[in-house]
Amino acid sequence: MSPWKITTSLLASVLLAACGANEVVVQGQFPSPVLEKVPVTLGVHYSEEFRGHEFFDQASARGESDWMVRTGDAQVRMYDALLGGMFERVVHLDELPWAEPVEAAAETVAETGVQTGAASLDAILVPHVDELQYAIPLHTKINVFEVWMRYRYELYSPEGEILADWTMTCYGKTPTAFMQGAEAAVNLAAVMALRDAGANFAISFTKVAEVGQWLEQFQSGADETPRNGKAPGIVPHLPAGREENP
Amino acid sequence: MLAGAAMLGGCVTASVDELVFTGVSEQLGDASVVVLGRRHASDYETEPEFVACVGKHISRGANGITVVSEQDFVDALYPWFEPRTAPMHPADINRLLEVEPLRQALSRMKTAYIVWVDGKTTRSDSMGSMACGIGVGGAGCFGFGTWDDVSEYEAVIWDFTRQREVGRIGAAASGQSYMPALVVPIPIIAPVKGTACDGIGEQLLQFFSTK
Numbered sequence: 386m387s388p389w390k391i392t393t394s395l396l397a398s399v400l401l402a403a404c405g406a407n408e409v410v411v412q413g414q415f416p417s418p419v420l421e422k423v424p425v426t427l428g429v430h431y432s433e434e435f436r437g438h439e440f441f442d443q444a445s446a447r448g449e450s451d452w453m454v455r456t457g458d459a460q461v462r463m464y465d466a467l468l469g470g471m472f473e474r475v476v477h478l479d480e481l482p483w484a485e486p487v488e489a490a491a492e493t494v495a496e497t498g499v500q501t502g503a504a505s506l507d508a509i510l511v512p513h514v515d516e517l518q519y520a521i522p523l524h525t526k527i528n529v530f531e532v533w534m535r536y537r538y539e540l541y542s543p544e545g546e547i548l549a550d551w552t553m554t555c556y557g558k559t560p561t562a563f564m565q566g567a568e569a570a571v572n573l574a575a576v577m578a579l580r581d582a583g584a585n586f587a588i589s590f591t592k593v594a595e596v597g598q599w600l601e602q603f604q605s606g607a608d609e610t611p612r613n614g615k616a617p618g619i620v621p622h623l624p625a626g627r628e629e630n631p
Numbered sequence: 632m633l634a635g636a637a638m639l640g641g642c643v644t645a646s647v648d649e650l651v652f653t654g655v656s657e658q659l660g661d662a663s664v665v666v667l668g669r670r671h672a673s674d675y676e677t678e679p680e681f682v683a684c685v686g687k688h689i690s691r692g693a694n695g696i697t698v699v700s701e702q703d704f705v706d707a708l709y710p711w712f713e714p715r716t717a718p719m720h721p722a723d724i725n726r727l728l729e730v731e732p733l734r735q736a737l738s739r740m741k742t743a744y745i746v747w748v749d750g751k752t753t754r755s756d757s758m759g760s761m762a763c764g765i766g767v768g769g770a771g772c773f774g775f776g777t778w779d780d781v782s783e784y785e786a787v788i789w790d791f792t793r794q795r796e797v798g799r800i801g802a803a804a805s806g807q808s809y810m811p812a813l814v815v816p817i818p819i820i821a822p823v824k825g826t827a828c829d830g831i832g833e834q835l836l837q838f839f840s841t842k
Contacts, residue, residue, distance in 0.1 A: 414706065417709070419707075419709060419711065419730070419733050421732060527674050529674070529675065558676055560675065560676040560678055580713055581713060583709070584709075584710030584713040584715050587710050
């Protein structure tokens with residue numbers, strides 16, 4: 386192939402690449418929170434949809450590009466770090482106990498501080514992504530990239546009774562000036578939004594009316610009972626064949 | 632010729648205003664200073680690299696002031712210095728100190744002063760045109776472009792121990808950059824943001840070196 390053909394092919398490739406979709410797999414660091422731990426053993430269940438969450442926006446006008454933002458892995462890492470620092474003990478649940486009690490195996494996530502052992506859970510948290518929106522300078526004409534998300538949380542008793550159900554929003558933005566490109570800017574905005582989600586959850590969890598009410602009942606029950614992870618009215622869930630950790 | 636042209640800078644005019652309420656209460660010793668960006672405005676974001684530039688300027692001073700980087704500080708104290716939770720007034724520090732693990736973490740970091748930087752650099756005007764082409768014989772550009780940048784920043788100094796605002800520094804800079812192109816574009820950039828950073832950084836350095 387002649388040098389001219391090679392140059393032409395390369396130029397055409399570059400031009401065609403500019404027409405492709407922007408894809409962002411969100412990556413960032415999520416620190417553990419500096420908080421007084423809530424004295425609760427919390428089970429957490431990330432649904433398949435949550436773990437693989439992604440957002441796709443098709444270009445609606447000429448000159449725009451499709452956008453694919455994959456937040457699943459990053460938000461799982463963020464919640465692992467957050468919950469591990471917020472609660473006395475956190476247990477991962479592959480399935481909800483009342484759905485498949487025997488297979489409700491707990492996984493260890495040692496590096497995030499989430500402890501191991503299928504144990505007597507005090508409550509089970511199930512987070513969901515309700516909505517994600519993004520904005521780039523092309524849309525808003527201001528020099529920032531923005532990501533907005535709304536999470537919905539369900540808090541269950543170990544038997545599957547709903548204790549609380551609430552939503553929280555989060556927001557992250559980042560300027561374009563110091564970024565290398567639009568994808569890096571959207572990534573950083575998404576990381577900021579996830580950090581904001583963690584901050585909002587951390588400072589608001591005990592202020593959610595239903596959660597506060599449950600915690601009050603739980604703690605008053607725990608005061609009457611020797612602290613072994615069991616409060617009156619809360620039957621510990623012990624998957625068959627597994628013993629509670631001492 | 633290119634190297635010579637690259638060394639040329641556009642013109643920048645800058646002004647720095649300082650308002651000091653009280654000086655540094657005591658020698659910093661092994662205590663540290665942290666420079667943080669305010670991120671509460673809806674239409675702009677204080678650039679992290681500007682905040683880092685101010686921090687570097689202070690730490691380069693002869694007194695060897697320890698400056699904790701913004702990212703290290705907000706990570707170590709997560710989630711208390713996120714845009715949603717960051718204290719807006721010095722009196723809010725008391726509220727933070729009620730959280731025992733946070734009080735301990737702050738004590739370990741020996742933070743004596745927090746400098747909040749708020750502001751932005753914007754492109755106020757641009758004009759000119761440039762055309763570039765590529766052909767069998769080669770590639771090249773021809774034309775002339777010019778643009779104006781304006782930087783406006785304010786740094787507010789909090790005494791963490793006494794929980795009060797002790798100083799306020801404002802810096803404004805503007806400048807015009809040029810890009811003539813005769814085959815090769817030659818950018819002549821006015822260091823507007825760098826000038827604002829130097830202005831604020833120098834005043835902060837003097838502030839922390841007063842005693």
